[in-house]
Amino acid sequence: MSSPNGARIQRALRGALVNAVLGNERIAREFDLLVTDLQTLHLLVLRDDVRTPKQLSQTTGLPTSTITRVLDRLEAAGYLRRAHDPQDRRRINIELIPEKIAPIINRYGQYTDTLDRTNAEFTEEELGLVARYLEQASSTF
Numbered sequence: 740m741s742s743p744n745g746a747r748i749q750r751a752l753r754g755a756l757v758n759a760v761l762g763n764e765r766i767a768r769e770f771d772l773l774v775t776d777l778q779t780l781h782l783l784v785l786r787d788d789v790r791t792p793k794q795l796s797q798t799t800g801l802p803t804s805t806i807t808r809v810l811d812r813l814e815a816a817g818y819l820r821r822a823h824d825p826q827d828r829r830r831i832n833i834e835l836i837p838e839k840i841a842p843i844i845n846r847y848g849q850y851t852d853t854l855d856r857t858n859a860e861f862t863e864e865e866l867g868l869v870a871r872y873l874e875q876a877s878s879t880f
Contacts, residue, residue, distance in 0.1 A: 779809050780818055790833050
C-alpha cells in the first residue's frame with residue numbers, strides 16, 4: 740500500500756499523463772498530424788542521439804514498418820528528410836527541417852512558460868527531488 744503522499748503523487752502523475760495525451764492530441768490536430776507522428780517528431784527534437792529509423796524503432800518500441808509510415812508522412816509534410824549516411828550509404832539518417840518544426844516548438848513553448856512559473860514556486864532542492872522522482876518514474880513507462 741502506498742503512503743498518503745505516494746498515493747497523491749501517483750494520482751497527480753496519472754492526471755498529468757491524461758492531460759499530456761489529450762493536449763498532444765489537440766496540438767497534433769492543429770498541425771494536421773496524427774498524434775504518433777507528432778510524438779515521433781517531438782522525440783526527434785528532444786533527442787539528438789536518435790537519428791535513424793532503427794533507433795526510432797528501438798526507442799519507441801514501434802515496429803520498423805510503423806516507423807517507416809510515420810517518417811513517410813512527416814517527410815511528405817516537410818518536417819524532415821531522410822538522407823544516406825556519408826560513412827555508410829546503407830544507413831539512413833533523419834534530418835529535421837528547423838523552419839518547419841519551429842511553429843510546433845513555439846506551440847509547446849506555451850507549456851514551458853507555465854511550467855517555468857510553477858517552478859518558481861519551489862526551491863532548487865525541492866525541484867531536484869521532483870526531477871529525480873520523475874526521472875525514475877518515467878523509466879517505468
